[in-house]
Amino acid sequence: MAKYYDIDDILADEELVPAVFLEAVNGVGLLQSNETNRIEPRSKVELPFWLASELHLRQAASVNVPPCYNKKTREEIGADGAHVDLRSRCSYFYQLGCKIVQLIGDKTIGSLLLVAFQIRYKEVLIKAHTSASILGPKFLSLLTKEETKLYDAAKSSTAAFKSWRMGGPRFQKASVLGRKRKPIGE
Amino acid sequence: MYGRKASQLLKEFVSGEPGQLTGFNNDVFAQVIEECDGNILHLQALLRKMQEEGSNNQTNKNADHFGALVHHLSLVRNKRCLMAYVYNRAEVIQNLGWTIKHADLPAAVKEKLSISENEYFGKHSSNLQSYMLDLNLDLAVDMVPPKDPYIKVRVLEEIGEVLLSDQIANLAMHSILFLKRIDAESFISQGKMEELTS
Numbered sequence: 001m002a003k004y005y006d007i008d009d010i011l012a013d014e015e016l017v018p019a020v021f022l023e024a025v026n027g028v029g030l031l032q033s034n035e036t037n038r039i040e041p042r043s044k045v046e047l048p049f050w051l052a053s054e055l056h057l058r059q060a061a062s063v064n065v066p067p068c069y070n071k072k073t074r075e076e077i078g079a080d081g082a083h084v085d086l087r088s089r090c091s092y093f094y095q096l097g098c099k100i101v102q103l104i105g106d107k108t109i110g111s112l113l114l115v116a117f118q119i120r121y122k123e124v125l126i127k128a129h130t131s132a133s134i135l136g137p138k139f140l141s142l143l144t145k146e147e148t149k150l151y152d153a154a155k156s157s158t159a160a161f162k163s164w165r166m167g168g169p170r171f172q173k174a175s176v177l178g179r180k181r182k183p184i185g186e
Numbered sequence: 187m188y189g190r191k192a193s194q195l196l197k198e199f200v201s202g203e204p205g206q207l208t209g210f211n212n213d214v215f216a217q218v219i220e221e222c223d224g225n226i227l228h229l230q231a232l233l234r235k236m237q238e239e240g241s242n243n244q245t246n247k248n249a250d251h252f253g254a255l256v257h258h259l260s261l262v263r264n265k266r267c268l269m270a271y272v273y274n275r276a277e278v279i280q281n282l283g284w285t286i287k288h289a290d291l292p293a294a295v296k297e298k299l300s301i302s303e304n305e306y307f308g309k310h311s312s313n314l315q316s317y318m319l320d321l322n323l324d325l326a327v328d329m330v331p332p333k334d335p336y337i338k339v340r341v342l343e344e345i346g347e348v349l350l351s352d353q354i355a356n357l358a359m360h361s362i363l364f365l366k367r368i369d370a371e372s373f374i375s376q377g378k379m380e381e382l383t384s
Binding site for chain 2: 004005006007008010011013014023024025026027028038048050051054055058060
């Protein structure tokens, strides 16, 4: 429960995973198509992870491995991990991966995550420390949420190092006021 | 899909820059609570039906049982999302208390807070003030370790005649002054002055 208020943890739980119902369920409007609000056994659905995992634990549904960890993605990461667009597949690639492993115990996902992270981590740090901001946007759109955080952290540490060399910290305006623009005509 | 609205609320919160507040989203917040009400109605209806049928939900796991389970899980999920939204905003608001005094909270920030958040901020910062008064020490100054007791500042907004710790100064707009750090610090954090590097 340490992560109860952790927004990233909550949003990672919102990612959709494919699941198959093993039991019939009454009175839920999960599927828009049917009018009886009843879900039959063996119906395939995409459920958010928070729901799918609980149903999986109670044997009401069974969770399958999401498509972002399939063979195609594995091959792409094996070929050139740093330039695979992971964000469009799953914006919480690593966090969701860790949760899925705990749930279904597919051992191969662990090594996939590790390989992907090792290759991409290096690339993220190099880009963050050196590249001009013009290069940024195109590369940034490939990163997952976790990697974007790393990128920002690396960028800010470079900036902090530079400002330290230029002559120490200075007073700053409170950051909430920072975005304020002067009203026109003043 | 259940829980979708609540996660949108959180997405909106994280899409802002860290440490910045977006307006309290009353609309979506109310919609999530409405969704919860719907969940409760369904949940109660299913439970009643199960009771009437006399089935024990420990032993007999039928379709109604799992329907109730889905609604229960949705409720728990929505609760977590709403709690996280309020909690994370409250953390930002607490940090405001260290940089801005309550009376000086600009209208642009004030209107982003909900009524209870405004109250929370007021109480938190007045607690902070009274604690500092007890200690007889202003904890909000010298957030950056000083090198020199005096700094050079430029005034960005008309402030007028002010009694500082060592002098009475006329803080007119655009004037450049040499002030004690402790006097200048609160003005800088409010954006009324800027520090000049020599």
